Amino acid sequence: MIELAGLTKRFGTKTAVDHLSFQVRPGVVTGFLGPNGAGKSTTMRMMLGLDHPTSGTVRIDGKHYRELAEPLRNIGALLEARSMHPGRSAYNNLLCLAQSNRIPERRVGEVLDLVGLGAVAKRKPKGFSMGMGQRLGIAAALLGDPRVLLFDEPVNGLDPEGIHWVRNLMKALAAEGRTIFVSSHLMSEMALTADHLIVIGQGKLLADTSMAEFIHQNSRSYVRLRSPEPVRLREALTAGGLAVAEGPDGVLEVDGASTEQVGDLAGAQGITLHELSAQRASLEEAFMQMTAGAVEYHAHHGSAAGPVAAGPDAAGQAADGAEPRGPRWSKEG
Numbered sequence: 001m002i003e004l005a006g007l008t009k010r011f012g013t014k015t016a017v018d019h020l021s022f023q024v025r026p027g028v029v030t031g032f033l034g035p036n037g038a039g040k041s042t043t044m045r046m047m048l049g050l051d052h053p054t055s056g057t058v059r060i061d062g063k064h065y066r067e068l069a070e071p072l073r074n075i076g077a078l079l080e081a082r083s084m085h086p087g088r089s090a091y092n093n094l095l096c097l098a099q100s101n102r103i104p105e106r107r108v109g110e111v112l113d114l115v116g117l118g119a120v121a122k123r124k125p126k127g128f129s130m131g132m133g134q135r136l137g138i139a140a141a142l143l144g145d146p147r148v149l150l151f152d153e154p155v156n157g158l159d160p161e162g163i164h165w166v167r168n169l170m171k172a173l174a175a176e177g178r179t180i181f182v183s184s185h186l187m188s189e190m191a192l193t194a195d196h197l198i199v200i201g202q203g204k205l206l207a208d209t210s211m212a213e214f215i216h217q218n219s220r221s222y223v224r225l226r227s228p229e230p231v232r233l234r235e236a237l238t239a240g241g242l243a244v245a246e247g248p249d250g251v252l253e254v255d256g257a258s259t260e261q262v263g264d265l266a267g268a269q270g271i272t273l274h275e276l277s278a279q280r281a282s283l284e285e286a287f288m289q290m291t292a293g294a295v296e297y298h299a300h301h302g303s304a305a306g307p308v309a310a311g312p313d314a315a316g317q318a319a320d321g322a323e324p325r326g327p328r329w330s331k332e333g
């Protein structure tokens, strides 16, 4: 369990994390979402004792980080910029970590095998691909067999097989009763991995809810219809008391009705349907909807695009203070 109470971090006049209070519970994968610059990395760094809170507290299984005698045995982490010694082999890098945390040497081989790096254990990480580097970082996080694990962008640089592997690993670790807290800008992946979500924007808590509830609360669901007789269909549905909107390419959209209701009304008039489907927004759409007012960086796509909540997938990673990648950008005041 991770418990935050009023956690706040200021850098000069910038409030990166603003009175965050939430709990990350064991037994499920909890996703950590927020637009670029929302304060996710800073929050995770404070969980690991790498940044000191300006005020408020973080407890890991009831203890402050500084009270943990052998931290790697309590909390493991994959942060974006994990530093491995470039001149030491993968094996020796992990061995140093193990020895400083009184972890038996056999565990080094175990975790290297677990992440699929057993065959390259003697190689130096400077020659590793990005995906191999991620796997080594995950091995380091698992070294102390901790009950709490933090993963910051764990699928960065991984190929589809690697992404699938990370997803299953996290689910398996959660199923063992561990606390798994993971940030990612890959919404489709997060939707498949996390059971619960914590969403922040500009350092503040925006949502602490289940994945299903988050999507339900922040998106529109409707029934989509296509028919060779759109005019008759529209009349039949309207006569049945439903509000019908016209979508692109002659598609009809009905809010606030079930597929059964809509299908029955069409059937009663003998109207042919080529499509009758329930539409539910994706996590990405729900996320964009919720965080639209809380993004630091907006992309300008010209007048046609209108206001755009520059979702993280579109924005790429904005380094601290650096100009983010993308078309043209402005920073909100």
Ligand SMILES: Nc1ncnc2c1ncn2[C@@H]1O[C@H](COP(=O)(O)OP(=O)(O)OP(=O)(O)O)[C@@H](O)[C@H]1O
Residues within 6 Å of the ligand: 011, 014, 015, 016, 034, 035, 036, 037, 038, 039, 040, 041, 042, 043, 317, 318, 319, 320, 321
């Ligand atoms: N050491 C620092 N000094 C000054 N400002 C900082 C520092 N670290 C972070 N910030 C600022 O705090 C805010 C939160 O940054 P943080 O990296 O925690 O966000 P994030 O949600 O992890 O973003 P991203 O998704 O882009 O990685 C940003 O505005 C960032 O510029």
